[in-house]
Amino acid sequence: MKKVILTLLIGGFIMTGLSANPSTSSGTAGTLAFVYFSATGTTERMAKNAAKEMGADIFEIQPVHKYTDADLNWHDKKSLSSIECNDPKSRPAIKAVVSTSSNTAFDISGYDTVVVCYPIWWAYAPKIVYTFVESHNWSDKKLITLCTSGGSGLGRSGTDLSKFAKGVDFKGGKDFTRSSGADVKKFIEGLLK
Numbered sequence: 001m002k003k004v005i006l007t008l009l010i011g012g013f014i015m016t017g018l019s020a021n022p023s024t025s026s027g028t029a030g031t032l033a034f035v036y037f038s039a040t041g042t043t044e045r046m047a048k049n050a051a052k053e054m055g056a057d058i059f060e061i062q063p064v065h066k067y068t069d070a071d072l073n074w075h076d077k078k079s080l081s082s083i084e085c086n087d088p089k090s091r092p093a094i095k096a097v098v099s100t101s102s103n104t105a106f107d108i109s110g111y112d113t114v115v116v117c118y119p120i121w122w123a124y125a126p127k128i129v130y131t132f133v134e135s136h137n138w139s140d141k142k143l144i145t146l147c148t149s150g151g152s153g154l155g156r157s158g159t160d161l162s163k164f165a166k167g168v169d170f171k172g173g174k175d176f177t178r179s180s181g182a183d184v185k186k187f188i189e190g191l192l193k
C-alpha cells in the first residue's frame with residue numbers, strides 16, 4: 001500500500017512539473033509569447049513592459065533593412081513605408097525573430113498564444129508583420145494583436161492580419177500606446193479566460 005501511495009505521489013509531482021508554464025506566471029492557460037516589431041521604440045517599450053509583467057518570453061522581429069527616418073516619412077508618397085503600405089503584396093524580408101534576452105530564435109511550436117505587437121502604419125500593421133504571420137503555422141494557436149499608434153487605434157489591423165495567419169484562433173486586440181504592463185496583462189487574461 002505504501003508503495004502505491006508513494007508511486008501516486010511521485011506521479012503527481014511529475015505531472016505538476018510537466019504542466020507548469022515556464023513562460024508565464026500570469027495565470028493564463030497555456031504558454032504565451034510576445035513578438036513585436038518596432039521602428040522607433042514605442043511598441044518595443046509597451047511589449048517589454050507587458051512581457052515583464054506577465055513573466056512571458058519576448059521576441060523581436062528584426063528587418064533585413066532597418067527603417068531610416070526617411071523611410072518612415074509618411075508625408076512622402078515615395079518613402080519606403082508609403083510604398084510598402086500601398087502595396088498589398090509587399091512582404092519585407094525578416095532577418096531574424098529573436099529573444100530579446102537570450103538570442104534564441106522564435107519557435108511557434110513552443111507556445112499556445114502569440115501576442116503580436118506593432119505600430120499602426122496607415123491604419124494597419126506594417127507589412128513586415130504580415131511577413132511574420134504568413135511564415136508560421138497557426139493551427140491550434142491563439143493570436144492577440146496589440147498596437148501603438150498616434151491616436152487612430154487598432155482599427156481593423158488585427159482582423160486583417162489574422163486573415164493571413166492560416167488556421168489561427170484570433171482572440172482580439174487593442175491599442176496600448178499609453179498603458180502600463182499591468183493594463184495589458186489584465187486585457188490578455190480577460191481574452192484568454
Ligand SMILES: Cc1cc2nc3c(=O)[nH]c(=O)nc-3n(C[C@H](O)[C@H](O)[C@H](O)COP(=O)(O)O)c2cc1C
Nearest residue numbers: 038039040041042043119120122123149150151152
Ligand atoms: C509610416 C507611418 C505611418 C503611420 N500611420 C499612422 C496611422 O495611420 N495612425 C496613427 O494613429 N499613427 C500612425 N503612425 C504613428 C505610429 O503608429 C506611432 O508613432 C507608433 O507608436 C510608433 O511605434 P514604434 O515607435 O514602435 O515604431 C504612423 C507612423 C509611421 C512611421
